[in-house]
Structures are given as structure tokens and as C-alpha cells.
Amino acid sequence: MSLWVDRFRPKTLDDLHYHHDLSTRLKALAASEDFPHMLFYGPSGAGKKTRINCTLRQLFGTGVEKLKIDQRVFVSPSRRKLEINLVQSSYHIEITPSEAGSYDRVVVQDLLKEIAQTQQVDLGAKHRFKVVVINEADFLSRDAQAALRRTMEKYMSNMRIILCANSTSRLIAPIRSRCLLVRVAAPTAQEIQAVVEHVARKMKFDVPPEASLQIAEDAAGNMRKALLVFEALKMQSPDLSGPLRIAKPDWETYCHKVAELIVQEQSPARVMEVRAKFYELLSHCIPPTVILKTVAEKVAERVDEALKADVMHWAAFYELRMRLGSKKIYHLEAWVVKVMCLYKHFTYNFDMSEFD
């Protein structure tokens, strides 16, 4: 009994529900002998992973679905042991090098060279090359990306690389220029709605159009989220009728509460209170960027028009600091204090210039 998201994940390129142009292109590419390196990019929940899997299946047939999980040990130059999980079939291998942190270069160098230098031995295989899928490619370090450059050209006959990333901004230009870029845009509300109704049909029940529309709008282009919410709602009220209340995830309501606190009162005591809440969120493994973004958007919603730009400006500023620094909580706090300061200045017309 798996989740609907996994159960109704399309298996072949023909089953995909949207971006039909893209599907035909991928199909044509998979059919031709000449398959390039690829880079799939787009927001999360848009269906990048699904498309990669479908393409692999189109390339090699059902054999790619026989997966086994392996653990490999790599030795870094400083003799530290790194354990990396690999998901592989006999035709492809999937890695997430960012697991190795700053040692991802070692993983990329060793593993790719090893794969690249061995030829496909299975004579029944449809293609001579193996495919390496690299997840979270935008988190690869500069060194690792540089190591990919020449490897991608040199071992083209034995290996193809499929990169999967949220954005191309963080990938160095030489990598981008060696790949065929495939943009996977987020589905529109109508497309999500269609998928939700399709799932409902498969499960043999009816979903009222208002409900599916509401789910689609709430998901904001994230198919995974839409289907998860849909399943949760179905559990709550089996007939899906009447006014639906889409439950926000806990962390989101929590973030909203934090925003509320910031706008209500601006004092050192309040900062301490907010700090405790941030710690709570961080200890539940909510990424700090997501926290900052959610809280900032909520705060921006509640303050005066003139302040909105500033709130977002400082959010962007401290988010960058957060990436560069090591301790996230400092920057979250700094942002809170900055916003409170601005707010106070604005509402009471205090002259805060000397405190800056």
C-alpha cells in the first residue's frame, strides 16, 4: 500500500499528462542512436524525476525498473571514508553526490571514471552506453563540476549523464554547454486538476470540481504536494463534499505564527520568543531558506505597502549571508531584528538612524 504519488506515477512517456511536446521530443531522442547528455531543470514537484525515469525506460525497456541499492565506500585524499548510496539497475546508476558534502569531487571522479571505462557487457542491451543520473546537480561543488567537464567529452561512447537540478544558475557554463537543456515547467492549475481527477477515476470515486480546483490552486504548481494533499483530504472526509479546509503543514502554520509575533510587538523579549520558535523549526529539519521565505512573505503581507519592499530586500540580503556563513540562526535573528527596527521606525516615526 504505497502513497498515491508513487502509485500513480507515470511509467512511460505516453502516460505523462502534460508537456506533451516535451514527451514527443524525449521519445524521439530515445529512439535515435545518438542520445546526448541531458540536463533537466525546473521547480520542485514539476515532474523532472518522473520524466527522467520514463526516458530511461524508453531507452532500455523494463529492465531499468529492477533496482538494487548499494553502498559504496570512497576514500578522500585525507584518508577519510565516505559512504555513498547508489541506486542502480544493469543499465543505469543514480547518485546524489551532494551527500558527500565537500568531498563530492572524489565521488564524481572515481565513480564516473570507473563506469566510463567499463563497457556494457550485456549483449541484449539496447544501447552500448550506461546512463548516470546525478541528482541535485546544482549542489555540486565547483571542483566536482570542473571534474565532470572533460569526463563528459572523453567517455561519450560508454556513458551518458543526466543531470537533475532546480536551477541552472549554479552550474558552471562549460557543463551547461555540454548538455541538452530540458526545461520542465511547473504544471498549471488546470493540468493539476486533470491529474487529480485522473487519480480519482483510477481509485473509482468522484471528486467534485470545486474540490479539485481548490487543491490545484493550493499546490501552486507542485504536483507532488497536490497529490499528497488530495490523499490526506480523502482520508479526512471520504465524500470530499462541502467546504474543504486544506490543512497547511504544521511548519507553515508555525511560520505564520512567527510572522504574527513579529508584527504584533517589537521588543527584545519578543525577539527571544521568536528565536525559540526558530530553533524549534530548525530542529525539525525545516531548511532555513524555506523558513525565512515563508515568514518574510507573511510579514510582507501584513505590513504597509511602503515597507514591503524593504522586508523582502532584507530577507534576500540575510538569505545570502546565511549561505555564506555557517550558523543559520544568527542570520534569521538578524533579519527579525532588522524588520522589527524598520517597522517601529515606520509606525512611530522614530528616528532610528543612529542605531543603524
Added chain:
Amino acid sequence: MAFFQPQAKTVPKHTVDPVLQPWIEKYRPKTIDDVSAQEHTVTVLRKALLSTNLPHMLFYGPPGTGKTSTILALARQLFGPDNFRNRVLELNASDERGISVVREKIKTFARQTPRAQAANSDGKSYPCPPYKIIILDEADSMTQDAQGALRRIMETYARITRFCLVCNYVTRIIEPLASRCSKFRFTPLDPLSTSSRLTHIAAAEHVEVTPEVVTTLIDASNGDLRRSITYLQSASRLSSSADPPTPITPRDIQEIAGVVPTTVVNDLARTLGLDVSSDMIVDAVTPKRRGFDAIQKKVKEVIREGYSVAQLLSQLHDLIIHHQMLPARQKATCALVIAEADKALCDGADEELWLLEVAMQTYKALSR
């Protein structure tokens, strides 16, 4: 006939070598005379080839201008295909190049006396001078220590080994190394040589390209020949694998290159209060003022489409800088904001926040 075809297809699958070389490898220049543009460098190198004496060399310049191709072609012309293997050592960033490798691998290779010239199987005679060449590709990603270790090696074995460093940023090569080499700067290719090379390849591969496609290719690649060739190959792959084969359109190239469609950029610019009427005629009606919410909505929309923000910013930048009616002061402010955002994106900041930041700051600057 119809049922013969699938069989005919399956039989040669594993007998025919399916090495479908990327075109950039296939059309790498074979001799230095084939190198596109870079007249100055080529003239100097041709002289060196005649006298068969080479200095240590440092090639630098932006990607895709032919640095690696030039040195490979030169080495091949000097040694011929048979001696190439034992006379040239090529190391790049995909190889381990820490200080230990410099001390062991490079040093051992450097101090070997060059082997006797092997007979040339292709019947041609090559100069084959009595030294070896070590090519350090992407040398700017070598550590300072590793570069430091090279200093003495370069001098000690200069009699029997020449070094060629290839890099993008000459400033990342330590001064003592740079001063031991004669430097060659590779400039971005001019549109004319790019287009002639592209049409040559297209003709050799039997791909039909219109002049518009070539122009789009050149625009999308900014003088990087490798990039434009890769785009051309991808486009031809897509168009030929479609059923029935379709001609390549400029739009295909843009999609492959990840260029954001002009309509999206213009739409965003319009939301920011920038006047982007196609005819650029002075209009009495100023664009409608929008607030924060409208801009935020627009930004979210763009992000959902999945365009690369870095690319979007560079296009927005071009649009603003080449705008005919904006005063210089506003342009400067916008450029400053975009530069800041570009740095932030390089450091790995969140795309949505920074696009919103750029949008708000530009909006503020434009409404002043």
C-alpha cells in the same frame, strides 16, 4: 520490404562502432591552420613549427575559443600520430592534480629522455623534435602549492620537456609560472568566423540551416564556438529524430540554449514599469504603476515556469542598458542591482528572493 528493415537494423548494432562522436571532437582542427580566427597566435606558432623549437607556453582566453584544440593540433603536427602517445602527456581537471601528482607523475614524465622516433605508419614525415610536451589543461583549477611545485621542474627539464598551460583566467596562475611562459591570448570569435565554421560543419553533416538560425546560434553563444556547435548538434538531433523531420527554427535554438523567450522578459519589464513598446516611440502615456503585490505575483509566475534566473537577469540587463529613453542615472542604478544579484546567485542564494529583490529595486529606480 517492410519486415526486412527491423532486422537489418538489429544486426549491425554491436558490430558497427556506435561511437557517435560529438561534433566538437569530430571537427576539432587537425592542423593549426584549421584553427578559426586567432590569426596572431597561429602566425607565431607556425613560425615555431618551422624552426621546431617551442618555448613554454601559456594559453588563456574565454571558453570555446580553441585553446585546447590549438595545442593538440600543434602537438600532432610536431610528432605525428605514432609518436604522439609517448611524447605528449595531457592532464586536465578530471585527473587528480594535487601536489603529489606534480611531484610524481609529472616529474617522472618530465625527466624521461624522449624515446627514439618511431617509424611513421602513414608515410609522412614529421619534424619530431627531441623533446616532450606536457599539456596542463584547465590549469587555473590547480592549487597554488601544485603550481609552486612546478616552478623548478619547468626549469630543470626545459631541455627535454616543454610545458603548455591552458587556462581561462590568467590571474589564477601564479606569477613565477606565468613569467616562465610566453603568453598567448585567445580572443572570443568574431561572428564572421563562427558563421563560416558553422556553415562548414552543417554542410558536412548535411544539416540545413538558414541564415537566421546561424545568427541565433551566434547570439546565444557569445563567441563560444564550442557552445554554438553543441547547440547546432542538439538542434539537428531533435529535428532529425522528429517524425517527419522538421527544419531547425531559431526558437528551437533558443530553447536548447535555455534562453528566456523575449515575450516573458518584456512582460516582466512591463510589470516593473519599463516602457517596452516595440516601436520605441515617445509615448505620452506612462506605463501603469503597479504595486508590490503585482510584482510578487509576476515573479512567482516566472519562477514557476522554471527559467534560469541568471539567464533572465542577463537578458533583462541587456533590455535595460540598450533602452533608448531611460536616463543614464536610472540605467546605472539598475545595473548595480543586477550585478549585486548576479554575485548573490553565484554564491548560491535563493533564486526567487533575489529575482524579487531585483524587481523591486528596479521598480523603485524606474519610478523615481
